[in-house]
Amino acid sequence: MSAVKFFATPGYGETQLANMHYSQAVRIGDRVDTSGQGGWDDEFNFPDSLEEEIIQAFENVERTLATAGAGWRDVIVVNSYHVAEDADSIGDAHNRVMVDQFRKRMGERAPIWTQTGVTVLGAPKMRVEIRVTAVVDSATVG
Template sequence: MNAQNLKRQSINPPSTQVFYDNFHFSQATRVGDMIWVSGQVGIDANMTPANGIEEQAHLAFQALKEVLKSAGASLVDVVELMTFHTEVQGDMPAFAKVKDHYFPDRYPSWTAVGISQLALPELRVEIRAVAVAGCGDA
């Protein structure tokens, strides 16, 4: 692999520019075929948290999907998920059901962590991912 392929690229879909501008982080960073996606949460276009774990999980996975697309990848390229839950025991069955909708087979590795709080008090889950562009096509 030549050095040109190893240049660091910040990924910020237009709908996420507010995060980059206000909080100074990229939604994802790509180096070569590797993509590290920042935590995605269940908020709508007005920055309002969705109600309930299933709705938040769907919005977070949709955001993950959008960031991956902007990085030249898709959900099939995800090799690792890390999820952070404020109500891990109570929410896990519903969250797992939503996760299985987005990953019906070829499951990525997954670590779920219980935490006391996320950036907004109404948020119940945050999803990080690592992907390798093109690996899901094989």
């Protein structure tokens, strides 16, 4: 069996490990799973703009993947959680930015994706959270 190794993203991940007792990523063999990443900076501030928050969440996923030796081109699964704009839909503003970031960061790769609308996330002002599964070097497969 492959060894299990946990990772704390430098900056906010180290803070969460110390204060909340959880890791940002785990690697078992070639598989990397992340905890949910929000659009925060290292001091847990959130941008005013939804677009900037989603882009920062993607940046934080990238930072976290890198700590475990992976990148966006290795991602096979995305789960995203969104504070819905209304009771009927997550909203085009969320979808447009998410899809744009998928295309910019993963090129032709289209991972499986589950989007979930929620009423609240783990921090005040937080509107999006993204967690991923990656298989290192899977970008060369299929």
